[in-house]
Amino acid sequence: MTTAIKVENVSKTYTRDKMSVPVLNNVSIEIPEGEFVALMGPSGSGKTTLLNLIAGIDRPTGGRVSVQGEDIGTMNESSLAKWRSRNIGFIFQFYNLIPVLTAYENVELPLMLTPLSKAQRKQQVETSLAIVGLADRMKHTPNQLSGGQQQRVAIARAIATDPNIIVADEPTGDLDKKSALEIMTLLERLNKEFGKTIIMVTHDPSAAEHAHIVRHLDKGDLLPEGA
Amino acid sequence: MKIPFYYILRNFFARKLTASITIVGVALVVFVFAAVLMMAYGVEKALISTGSDENAIITRKGSNNEISSIIDLQTANELSTLKGIAKDAQGKVVVSYEVATVINLDKKSGGMSNVSVRGVSPQVFVLRPGVKLAQGTWFRSGSREIVVGKQTNARFQGAALGDKVKFGGDFWTIVGIMDANGSAFDSEMWVDVEQLRGAYKRDAYSSMTFKFTSKDDLETMKSKISGDPRLNQMEVEIERSFFEKQSEALAMFLRVLGLVVTIIFSVGAMIGAMITMYTSVANRTVEIGTLRALGFRRGAVLFAFLFESLMLSLVGGVSGLILASGLTFFSISTMNFSSFSELAFSFAMSPSIIITSLLFAILMGFVGGVLPSWRASRMKIVDSLRGA
Ligand SMILES: Nc1ncnc2c1ncn2[C@@H]1O[C@H](COP(=O)(O)OP(=O)(O)OP(=O)(O)O)[C@@H](O)[C@H]1O
Ligand SMILES: [Mg+2]
Numbered sequence: 001m002t003t004a005i006k007v008e009n010v011s012k013t014y015t016r017d018k019m020s021v022p023v024l025n026n027v028s029i030e031i032p033e034g035e036f037v038a039l040m041g042p043s044g045s046g047k048t049t050l051l052n053l054i055a056g057i058d059r060p061t062g063g064r065v066s067v068q069g070e071d072i073g074t075m076n077e078s079s080l081a082k083w084r085s086r087n088i089g090f091i092f093q094f095y096n097l098i099p100v101l102t103a104y105e106n107v108e109l110p111l112m113l114t115p116l117s118k119a120q121r122k123q124q125v126e127t128s129l130a131i132v133g134l135a136d137r138m139k140h141t142p143n144q145l146s147g148g149q150q151q152r153v154a155i156a157r158a159i160a161t162d163p164n165i166i167v168a169d170e171p172t173g174d175l176d177k178k179s180a181l182e183i184m185t186l187l188e189r190l191n192k193e194f195g196k197t198i199i200m201v202t203h204d205p206s207a208a209e210h211a212h213i214v215r216h217l218d219k220g221d222l223l224p225e226g227a
Numbered sequence: 228m229k230i231p232f233y234y235i236l237r238n239f240f241a242r243k244l245t246a247s248i249t250i251v252g253v254a255l256v257v258f259v260f261a262a263v264l265m266m267a268y269g270v271e272k273a274l275i276s277t278g279s280d281e282n283a284i285i286t287r288k289g290s291n292n293e294i295s296s297i298i299d300l301q302t303a304n305e306l307s308t309l310k311g312i313a314k315d316a317q318g319k320v321v322v323s324y325e326v327a328t329v330i331n332l333d334k335k336s337g338g339m340s341n342v343s344v345r346g347v348s349p350q351v352f353v354l355r356p357g358v359k360l361a362q363g364t365w366f367r368s369g370s371r372e373i374v375v376g377k378q379t380n381a382r383f384q385g386a387a388l389g390d391k392v393k394f395g396g397d398f399w400t401i402v403g404i405m406d407a408n409g410s411a412f413d414s415e416m417w418v419d420v421e422q423l424r425g426a427y428k429r430d431a432y433s434s435m436t437f438k439f440t441s442k443d444d445l446e447t448m449k450s451k452i453s454g455d456p457r458l459n460q461m462e463v464e465i466e467r468s469f470f471e472k473q474s475e476a477l478a479m480f481l482r483v484l485g486l487v488v489t490i491i492f493s494v495g496a497m498i499g500a501m502i503t504m505y506t507s508v509a510n511r512t513v514e515i516g517t518l519r520a521l522g523f524r525r526g527a528v529l530f531a532f533l534f535e536s537l538m539l540s541l542v543g544g545v546s547g548l549i550l551a552s553g554l555t556f557f558s559i560s561t562m563n564f565s566s567f568s569e570l571a572f573s574f575a576m577s578p579s580i581i582i583t584s585l586l587f588a589i590l591m592g593f594v595g596g597v598l599p600s601w602r603a604s605r606m607k608i609v610d611s612l613r614g615a
Contacts, residue, residue: 049609057520057608078524085522092612096517100237112229113522157521 148179253543263485500595516611536596544588
């Protein structure tokens with residue numbers, strides 16, 4: 001099995017008001033392609049930070065992050081932006097849909113960064129929305145949708161460009177049990193059926209059950225597997 | 228631009244209240260800005276239309292207005308024999324000998340102001356066919372009668388048909404009202420030049436206006452005048468450019484005054500636009516982070532916000548111009564320093580005023596929007612996503 005993500009001795013320190021706050025200490029983890037990993041741990045332990053480093057929206061203070069064999073630390077900002085648009089699908093706790101855009105337009109947004117034609121984009125959007133079961137809600141804006149539905153639109157947006165890796169930061173954190181289960185079922189399906197590598201941060205043990213591997217962070221340290 | 232245009236457009240419409248306030252602010256500034264330019268242009272238009280391209284005016288050298296110009300009778304006689312002055316069917320030269328003076332009258336709006344009184348010769352109607360009688364009759368030569376311009380009639384007390392006006396030691400009766408088609412003559416009073424000269428006991432005219440036969444003849448005449456020691460105190464100029472020059476000082480004064488006022492106002496509008504855009508950025512911090520995470524570049528974010536600001540100001544600019552164009556239905560009056568008398572004119576719009584005003588509006592949007600947009604595009608993605 002090939003390695004999708006390789007995190008080597010990564011540390012991250014935030015500087016706030018001249019004070020250095022160590023957030024990650026020498027974290028190393030390898031995630032094989034097609035895996036479904038859950039990251040757990042207390043609040044402030046560095047889960048989101050680690051996820052952001054893997055997704056290429058933040059840079060480590062030390063160490064190396066390679067994704068699909070590429071050291072993303074060597075890329076400049078604009079190539080990194082392009083790289084994200086092709087390789088990473090983002091799912092956020094509060095969905096982060098654009099309120100003024102319809103479900104269709106939200107899903108189409110990342111496709112605007114590809115050379116696809118309008119017709120090709122349409123096909124991708126419709127396929128993605130069909131996968132999340134919202135083909136009939138294309139014209140709705142986020143405020144006309146329930147939380148669970150909004151998160152499904154966000155998932156459709158995350159898969160619209162067909163990236164290999166999906167990062168999800170507490171995707172069920174804002175949802176009721178029933179919607180949370182729907183979302184987790186959907187993520188599981190993306191992993192099994194479409195072979196997406198998924199890294200998910202969660203506080204919810206029942207959500208973590210859907211992952212194959214569960215890793216724990218504590219005060220910036222990644223605890224050994226099975227701990 | 229990768230961020231779709233409808234994204235910018237919808238955000239623009241999503242913030243109705245703050246956007247409208249900004250638009251109103253920009254609109255008011257552009258309104259004032261355009262109004263001032265329209266005023267200056269109106270003055271120019273009124274004075275330029277006063278002079279004709281087919282007439283020339285002779286004044287004393289160095290007197291840049293008619294009031295301070297003096298042409299004695301003998302010189303005037305001499306000048307009227309020069310080649311280059313057109314003749315009418317009866318073989319008479321088409322010349323109006325004129326005397327310009329100023330009297331003081333009460334304004335209907337309160338206070339007093341100066342009115343130009345112009346003594347003219349009978350040939351004036353051939354020279355200035357644009358001046359038409361609107362009411363009453365023309366003054367008869369040899370009598371102390373006045374025809375008033377329609378603006379003088381409208382703005383001054385005792386300037387109605389049948390009223391008597393005292394100047395030059397006598398009473399003059401208003402027998403007619405003339406319509407000079409928006410030119411400065413509308414703000415004057417015309418009388419028989421010989422009567423005016425007599426009343427003031429003057430042995431001289433102020434100026435001579437004549438129809439010239441051709442441009443070439445006019446040039447010949449000019450060199451003849453400057454070569455003749457008896458005439459070389461005099462200066463010939465095309466009538467239109469003579470009045471155009473008179474408009475320059477006043478138009479410039481209005482423009483400078485107006486620009487100072489609008490620049491002060493525009494600071495307020497720019498701060499308004501800036502607050503609106505800062506609010507817009509602050510309210511959409513997470514959204515900006517999301518867009519950036521998805522792969523949109525800083526430049527695209529900068530552009531989207533800047534464009535939104537430019538749209539605000541452009542809508543404001545267009546509204547301000549629409550308001551200002553309503554001013555063309557109004558006429559106002561001001562003191563014209565060149566003639567020391569009141570000049571009435573209408574606000575006038577021109578393509579260049581439209582373009583200048585819109586550019587000014589866009590500039591306000593740019594200045595107001597550039598800092599907030601810059602801030603939006605400079606934020607670190609993780610910070611924006613945290614909503615910091
Ligand atoms: N952009 C940042 N600037 C400064 N400090 C930050 C930043 N992001 C995170 N931190 C700090 O780093 C620490 C870890 O944050 P992180 O968001 O990774 O935790 P987390 O495990 O995701 O917590 P939670 O479960 O509450 O989301 C916290 O103390 C946080 O205050
Ligand atoms: Mg977190």
